[in-house]
Amino acid sequence: MRLCTPLLLCLAVALSSAFVISPPHMWTKLILTHHWPTTFCSMEHCHPNISYWTLHGLWPDKGIDCNSSWHFNSSQIEDLLPDMKKSWPDLLNPLSAGFWKYEWHKHGTCAAKADSLNSQHKYFGKALELYHKVDLDSILKKFDIIPSEKYYTFSQIEGVIENFYGIKPKIQCVHPSMNADFQILGQIEICFNPDFTLLDCETRFTMETMSKRDWDKLMAVDKASGFSVCDHDLPVYYPPPKTHTN
Numbered sequence: 001m002r003l004c005t006p007l008l009l010c011l012a013v014a015l016s017s018a019f020v021i022s023p024p025h026m027w028t029k030l031i032l033t034h035h036w037p038t039t040f041c042s043m044e045h046c047h048p049n050i051s052y053w054t055l056h057g058l059w060p061d062k063g064i065d066c067n068s069s070w071h072f073n074s075s076q077i078e079d080l081l082p083d084m085k086k087s088w089p090d091l092l093n094p095l096s097a098g099f100w101k102y103e104w105h106k107h108g109t110c111a112a113k114a115d116s117l118n119s120q121h122k123y124f125g126k127a128l129e130l131y132h133k134v135d136l137d138s139i140l141k142k143f144d145i146i147p148s149e150k151y152y153t154f155s156q157i158e159g160v161i162e163n164f165y166g167i168k169p170k171i172q173c174v175h176p177s178m179n180a181d182f183q184i185l186g187q188i189e190i191c192f193n194p195d196f197t198l199l200d201c202e203t204r205f206t207m208e209t210m211s212k213r214d215w216d217k218l219m220a221v222d223k224a225s226g227f228s229v230c231d232h233d234l235p236v237y238y239p240p241p242k243t244h245t246n
């Protein structure tokens with residue numbers, strides 16, 4: 001316990017210790033994750049009726065399940081629901097709010113450590129705002145990256161995103177089997193600074209800056225979800241939406 005008599009000095013000590021304590025728990029990057037419904041549903045056996053990139057989530061780079069007593073409450077985002085249903089649909093269960101609840105608990109409660117995202121309305125509203133601002137689906141189309149039976153090279157896809165946004169995305173694929181000679185485009189992440197300006201996705205997480213154990217853990221998480229960072233040398237299949245035949 002430190003003794004400090006003049007009021008201002010005490011205040012300064014209190015403030016500086018608050019700053020020393022808070023940064024390690026605070027996130028420094030937000031990851032806006034989009035998924036391609038056709039690829040997602042080929043893994044999960046769902047039947048999407050959607051032919052545009054949808055939101056998967058807005059994830060801070062630190063923290064999981066930060067406040068289990070902060071319950072998801074859809075009446076706090078009532079005005080956002082029409083856009084949520086369109087832009088952030090639950091592909092497995094289109095009529096349920098379960099996906100949003102899951103994302104709020106796992107990621108939203110951690111994002112909420114920043115004043116800019118400290119309510120459900122701010123968190124979901126900002127995710128939708130960034131999703132529309134980025135407008136990934138239109139940008140890919142505009143530069144002729146469209147779902148097709150022909151294959152793209154990885155650098156064609158990455159190049160369009162890097163050139164347009166001026167930052168490095170993280171692009172994830174599904175590998176249909178160990179020795180497959182192609183990969184399937186599945187997920188695209190665009191990253192942001194805490195002030196919501198664009199940021200390279202992988203600057204902070206590379207083999208060089210990470211311990212081997214953390215790196216392996218990260219890879220295992222990706223693998224468990226079925227997605228992993230696309231291979232630069234394999235052709236990329238961007239599957240057209242399945243037409244309904246029931």
Ligand SMILES: *[C@@H]1O[C@H](CO)[C@@H](O)[C@H](O)[C@H]1NC(C)=O
Pocket residue numbers: 049050244
């Ligand atoms: C689903 O597909 C049907 C038939 O193709 C179409 O009429 C309908 O508008 C689609 N629904 C949505 C939500 O996209």
Ligand SMILES: *[C@@H]1O[C@H](CO)[C@@H](O)[C@H](O)[C@H]1NC(C)=O
Pocket residue numbers: 067069070071
């Ligand atoms: C967790 O959320 C509850 C409900 O919003 C809030 O009252 C509480 O202060 C939060 N706890 C922390 C540690 O942020």
Ligand SMILES: *[C@@H]1O[C@H](CO)[C@@H](O)[C@H](O)[C@H]1NC(C)=O
Pocket residue numbers: 073074075076
């Ligand atoms: C959900 O939010 C609404 C609007 O703020 C509030 O009236 C209601 O009590 C909340 N429900 C729960 C279960 O907290």
